[in-house]
Amino acid sequence: MLTSYKLIYTLTLIFLGLYISLTNISNLQFKKINVISESKYEKIHEKEIVSSQEKQIHTSTIPESLENSDKDLKEEIIVVKKGQTFSEILDDFLFSFNKFEIINLVNNEFNLQNLNVDQKISFFSDKNNIVKKFIIELDYKTLLVVKLSKNIEITKKELNTLYSVESNEFMISNSLYADGIKSNIPNEVLIKLIQLFSFDLDFQRDIKKDTFVSLSYQKTYVENSEDFSIGDIEYAKIIIGKNTLEYFKFLTNDGFIDYFNREGKNVKKSILKTPLDGAKLSSSFGMRKHPISGFNKMHKGIDFAAPIGTPVYAGGNGVVEYVGRNGGYGKYIRIRHNNDYKTAYAHLNSYKKGISKGVRVNQGEVIGYVGNTGRSTGPHLHYEIIYQNKQINPLTLKLPSGKILEGEELQRFEKNYKMILANHLNNLYE
Numbered sequence: 001m002l003t004s005y006k007l008i009y010t011l012t013l014i015f016l017g018l019y020i021s022l023t024n025i026s027n028l029q030f031k032k033i034n035v036i037s038e039s040k041y042e043k044i045h046e047k048e049i050v051s052s053q054e055k056q057i058h059t060s061t062i063p064e065s066l067e068n069s070d071k072d073l074k075e076e077i078i079v080v081k082k083g084q085t086f087s088e089i090l091d092d093f094l095f096s097f098n099k100f101e102i103i104n105l106v107n108n109e110f111n112l113q114n115l116n117v118d119q120k121i122s123f124f125s126d127k128n129n130i131v132k133k134f135i136i137e138l139d140y141k142t143l144l145v146v147k148l149s150k151n152i153e154i155t156k157k158e159l160n161t162l163y164s165v166e167s168n169e170f171m172i173s174n175s176l177y178a179d180g181i182k183s184n185i186p187n188e189v190l191i192k193l194i195q196l197f198s199f200d201l202d203f204q205r206d207i208k209k210d211t212f213v214s215l216s217y218q219k220t221y222v223e224n225s226e227d228f229s230i231g232d233i234e235y236a237k238i239i240i241g242k243n244t245l246e247y248f249k250f251l252t253n254d255g256f257i258d259y260f261n262r263e264g265k266n267v268k269k270s271i272l273k274t275p276l277d278g279a280k281l282s283s284s285f286g287m288r289k290h291p292i293s294g295f296n297k298m299h300k301g302i303d304f305a306a307p308i309g310t311p312v313y314a315g316g317n318g319v320v321e322y323v324g325r326n327g328g329y330g331k332y333i334r335i336r337h338n339n340d341y342k343t344a345y346a347h348l349n350s351y352k353k354g355i356s357k358g359v360r361v362n363q364g365e366v367i368g369y370v371g372n373t374g375r376s377t378g379p380h381l382h383y384e385i386i387y388q389n390k391q392i393n394p395l396t397l398k399l400p401s402g403k404i405l406e407g408e409e410l411q412r413f414e415k416n417y418k419m420i421l422a423n424h425l426n427n428l429y430e
Ligand SMILES: [Zn+2]
Pocket: 283, 299, 301, 302, 303, 381, 382, 383
């Protein structure tokens, strides 16, 4: 096991160049410290909100140690091919039992229709080529052991697993995904990373060259094997220019795994429904008689009556996409929050200094001031929330709430994130 980890590490080191001086020994020692109960993690996984494919990577033979009675048996490993049925696989072997009897009994424990391409089955035959035992690898740590002696005896075996935390850092020169793969970060981790930051970033457009990424994630190993599965991201940091986005994994009091920044603010951003203080809703979303044209027209935003000069806030974290005159909208700002959401602010009197196209803004930051520009009958803010390029009703918008930790839960989080960070830095630099 250790030799193969060294190999994995060596590859990582070659790619990273910078870390050539790191010792494998300290990382391996760290792994031992981090061994915790696997079952605890499985429970957490079930509640995981960030859904992503839990893919297993198979790199070795099935790690079932031979029992004494099996010593004389010959092992042959079959990797299930596309379109191949279990019955067809059995046809290549000899049994002292009826094939369909075996299939029926196995099917009681594991639905053979769920047999996947690349799944492994080990057959153990005696010197007369009669199969005495076979093992189906159900997942990276669960085996279905079928013994064929006097009877057909089927047992499910859970393998011992070890848990570790892996850390990595890289600069983006091409894309987060491509550079991540180059830095030997598993595909599943990168998918989770992109999901994690999807509330803050539009990965197609926001990521610039020389963006810095630092992360740690869990890996679960099967004892005496090279098989592993990827768990949660524990820590993730992205630095774009002067902006740092940083999240830590945390198990909330409600029992959910979620991500929070150092202040205990949840990664999920809701968009403000009222992007200014003390305003009165003066016109809601929907059909109405236009106050100027007199025609019935769809009102694609909501209006807030407020005195000229009232500060207008960014509805969410994002990048300014448009600042300037925009026909009937008058002085207008549009912010892109991520792939799906944008917000727009119309009839402004003026823009906050520094607000220009491409500038990154945070939720609640002042971007401009209420006015009466464009086709407007009086000082008000016309506010739009745009989902997939279509205006939607902000008042009925259901977005994930951005939970903010407080009290005892915040204290627990703070202790937790300091540990995560210490582990991460220890992994990288010790
Ligand atoms: Zn309006």
